[in-house]
Every structure is written in structure tokens, then in C-alpha cells.
Amino acid sequence: MSLEVSNLDVHYGRTHALRGASLSVAAGETVGLIGETGSGKSTLARAVVGLVRPSAGRVTVAGEDVTGYRGRRWRALRRRGLVQYVFQDPLRSLDPDLTVEESIVEPLLIQGRPRRAAAERARELAARVHLDEALLSRLPGELSGGQRQRVTVARALITEPRVVILDEPVSALDAATRVRALEFFKQLRASGTALLFISHDLGSVAGIADRIAVLYQGEIVETGPARTIVNAAEHPYTRLLVGSAPTLRSAAADRAEREELRALLQTIGGPA
Numbered sequence: 001m002s003l004e005v006s007n008l009d010v011h012y013g014r015t016h017a018l019r020g021a022s023l024s025v026a027a028g029e030t031v032g033l034i035g036e037t038g039s040g041k042s043t044l045a046r047a048v049v050g051l052v053r054p055s056a057g058r059v060t061v062a063g064e065d066v067t068g069y070r071g072r073r074w075r076a077l078r079r080r081g082l083v084q085y086v087f088q089d090p091l092r093s094l095d096p097d098l099t100v101e102e103s104i105v106e107p108l109l110i111q112g113r114p115r116r117a118a119a120e121r122a123r124e125l126a127a128r129v130h131l132d133e134a135l136l137s138r139l140p141g142e143l144s145g146g147q148r149q150r151v152t153v154a155r156a157l158i159t160e161p162r163v164v165i166l167d168e169p170v171s172a173l174d175a176a177t178r179v180r181a182l183e184f185f186k187q188l189r190a191s192g193t194a195l196l197f198i199s200h201d202l203g204s205v206a207g208i209a210d211r212i213a214v215l216y217q218g219e220i221v222e223t224g225p226a227r228t229i230v231n232a233a234e235h236p237y238t239r240l241l242v243g244s245a246p247t248l249r250s251a252a253a254d255r256a257e258r259e260e261l262r263a264l265l266q267t268i269g270g271p272a
């Protein structure tokens, strides 16, 4: 497995944000992680890249147990670029004073690669994410949201990571750009990259993920092939998500059934 998360627990003070979460992503596989706001999706991603420290559990990246890594070892792992996390908000994750090209090449320069070879790779990557070469000399503030997002993806891919975590990668995009971005992410699979695709929207994930994991109040309540999750989910919360995704069900989706599922969720309650 390229990424393996086992029984992960994360606390923020008294908030128990992740409760025994386990999931795995194989090379060339796309796994969708869905759940409503506050369910712990970003926390899981941050724990994988060492930005928050789990209180229990294990994270393995490309067979390397990184759970006990601290400071220097994490920085060394990041420099190798085995795992890349593309943050939700591209404007905040890009340095406003660096041009697009400088942002994309930076991870390679940090690795000590020659500038000219890095610039060549940046051009290849820009073409791969359908970013016009003329934009390479611009600053992030001079780009559209969709263009900025492609810059962050190009920057993440330049180190040829084994694992890429995309946090809500299409939620800020308009419909046409979203379709193109999803197509691009699908192609990434062919290069053997393991993709963890985080979204609150089951509709965005269903068409791209091989498997889907459903996070509810810090717990992964269901994992399965995308088709099974959409057509034959077992957990009431997953069924509620399927029922609420307009692209998955007709507008005539049975409101009474949703009310029933909500009531059921209330009776079984969240994790104590």
C-alpha cells in the first residue's frame, strides 16, 4: 500500500477529532474521503503529513512508518516529496511574492536540483495541468481560482510523489473547470500515484474514486467500492449523503426516507 492509516486518534485539547480511523490507498488507486464539515477530513490529512500529532495509531507512507517522526525527520521526508498535500485554499498555500514558475520549481530547488532542469520540469508540469505557459511569470494574485489550483497541483506533482492528498480540490471551481480537473485527476491514476480525494460532496467523488470512505463525527463508518457506496450503502449517514447528492439521485428523491434516516441517525447518536 502507498498509504496506510491504522486506528488513528487525534485530539485537539478536549475535542476528539479522529477516532480509530483506518484507511489505505494503493498505488494507482483513488480513494474518496467524504464527510460533512467538521467530521475530521482535514485532520486525517494533516496527521498523514505530520502537521498534527496523533495520540494513537499508525501512518505508513510507501511502506515507511512515519508515525514517530518529528521535526528533522519530517522535514527530510517532506523534502523527498513522497507525500504531497494540496490544501483547500490555493491562495493561502502559495507565496504571494513568488511567480507561478518559482512556486512550481521550489520543491525541486529545495532538493538541490539544478535551476535549469527544474525550470524545464515546471514547463512540462504546467502543460500537464493545462496551465498556459504565459502564466508562468505571473504572481498568484493575478490568476483565477482555477488557475491557482492548477499551480498548487503542478507544484505538488513536481517531486513525483507516491501519495497525493487533494483537499476539496474541485469545490471552488465552476462546472466546466471542475469537469476538466476531474479528468486530469483520473489520468494521474495511470502514473501509479495513490490519490486521497477529500470532499464534503459525494457527487464530486463518486465519479472519480475507486473506493470511498465515509467519515462521520471523527469515525470512518463505512468504506467500500464507489458503486456499492452509491447504490447499496449500509450506514444511515452514508444513505443520507447519497440521498442529498442531487447528481446521484433524481429531484424526486424521497424526502420522507431522508427524514426517516435523519431520525435513525439521531437515535443511534454519534460516537460517545
Ligand SMILES: Nc1ncnc2c1ncn2[C@@H]1O[C@H](COP(=O)(O)OP(=O)(O)OP(=O)(O)O)[C@@H](O)[C@H]1O
Pocket: 012, 013, 015, 017, 035, 036, 037, 038, 039, 040, 041, 042, 043, 044, 200
Ligand atoms: N487546530 C484546531 N484546534 C482545535 N480544534 C480543531 C482544530 N482543527 C480542527 N478542529 C476541530 O476538529 C474537528 C474536525 O475538524 P476538521 O477540520 O478536520 O474537519 P473537516 O471535516 O476537514 O471540515 P471542513 O470540511 O469544514 O474542512 C472539528 O470539530 C474542528 O472544530
